[in-house]
Amino acid sequence: MGKLLAPMVGKVIDIKVKEGDTINVDDVVMVVESMKMETPIYATESGTVKELKVNVGDSINEEDVIAIIE
Amino acid sequence: MFETIRQIFIMSGLEELTAGHLVMWLIAAGLFYLAIKKQYEPLLLLPIAFGILITNIPVTGLMEEGHGLIWRFYHYGIDWEVIPPLIFLGLGALTDFGPVIANPKTLLLGAGAQVGVYITFFAALLLGFDVTEAATIGIIGGADGPTTIYVGSKLAPHLIGATAVAAYSYMALVPIIQPPIMKALTTENERKIKMTRLRPVSKLEKILFPIVTTVVITLIVPDSAALMSMFMLGNLFREAGVVKRLTEAAQNELMNIVTIFLGISVGATMTAENFLHPKVIFIFILGLVAFAISTVCGVLLAKLMNLFLKQKINPLIGAAGVSAVPMAARVVHKVGSEANRQNYLLMFAMGPNVAGVIGTVVAAGIFISLLQ
Secondary structure, three states, X not given: OEEEEOOOOEEEEEEOOOOOOEEOOOOEEEXXXXXXXXXXXXXXXXXXXXXXXXXXXXXXXXXXXXXXXX | OHHHHHHHHXXXXXXXXXXXXXXXXXXXXXXXXXXXXXXXXXXXXXXXXXXXXXXXXOOOOOOOOOOOHHHHHHHXXXXXXXXXXXXXXXXXXXXOOHHHHHOHHHHHHHHHOOHHHHHHHHHHHHOOOOHHHXXXXXXXXXXXXXXXXXXXXXXXXXXXXXXXXXXXXXXXXXXXXXXXXXXXHOOHHHHHOOOOOOOOOOHHHHHHHHHHHHHHHHHHOHHHHHHHHXXXXXXXXXXXXXXXXXXXXXXOHHHHHHHHHHHHHHHHXXXXXXXXXXXXXXXXXXXXXXXXXXXXXXXXXXXXXXXXXXXXXXXXXXXXXXXXXXXXXXXXXXXXXXXXXXXXXXXXXXXXXXXXXXXXXXXXXXXXXXXX
16 A cells, blocks of 8 residues: 655645546646646556545645555 | 818828838737737736737827826836836745755756856847846846846836847747757756655745845845845745735735736837837847756756765756746756656756746846946
8 A cells, every 4th residue: 555645735726536546657646736837746656546635725745645545 | 071081090190100010010919829829928928919019009199208008007117116026026925945945055056047147148248239238138048027127127228128028938938948958968867867855844944044035135236135025025925824815915916917017018118119120139039049058057057066966966957047937947847757757846946946036136136236
């Protein structure tokens, strides 16, 4: 089981996966807005999305856990 | 009957219309196209293009000294040096200095990218521009619109329109101009270098940073005070965390409002008699050269630093030393992400990016104190 950590600060504006989805390394998990621009956050490992820790509209900080991948 | 029509014709602007005006209409049309269809910096190019159009309609008196509506926007906003510092207030409120504080070495990259400013300054002198004009053109190399306008208003007001349009065009073209230079100067493996945060940065450090930086920089270069103090005040709003409403107003509403007046006033300085001049072509070419040299020097300086650093930095972030905030940082992020998807260089690139702003403002302050 792995944790997906936020690579940088920003605000979650779109979540591309649902709990239960199967994802691969480098798939887009969510989109974060930072410095008025949108940045995709890619999965760091393959697996099933066990839990999403954030909602659209949340502000995240570097190294926050944003999802649990199994 | 015929006499009445003749009278209307004379009262209208039609009689005063010149070929120069029509050329400026075409330029405005070109900028409308770039802004609306291509979406190149539309927030700025759209009001600028409209300003160009209406300033080149004769007899309207919109730019007439003392009376015209847009003259007033220009006079009280730009001549009085109010608008560029207000934009900086908003940029300060948008910037996270955390990565810079954690890794202050990256600030050096912002200095490297100022080389283009000085090289272009001397090139412009050699091409016959006078010293104040050369300084205004050189500043384009910093790719910093508000600073370019600020220097222009102090040193060479007749060039503001052309230099501002050049600066904003190049900023809009950052994603086209920079990546080929960045890729040519780096290897695939260098672009893949993943950067990690060196250490956590405390809230106290983030609050002290804008205060200490303001005192130090404005003591050393007093002429940078207007831009630098507003920039740091915006950042203090952000980091203090107790004035969320002010932070958001500076980032959004205030910045949007002044952007409207900045764009239309800058456009309106581009009258046919000011703009249709062989000098303007040189300004555009020199501006591009300045910008390219700044990018090259930033990347090369990053590679040079890597020779001495244990924990290598990704040399791409050197390109963010030009101060197009946050466009240059975004380009760095994208090019880095192409090489390695797990690479999130954005906030690391903000270090040199912000240092580039400081560097350009300092260069501007030096030019102004020496030349004014």
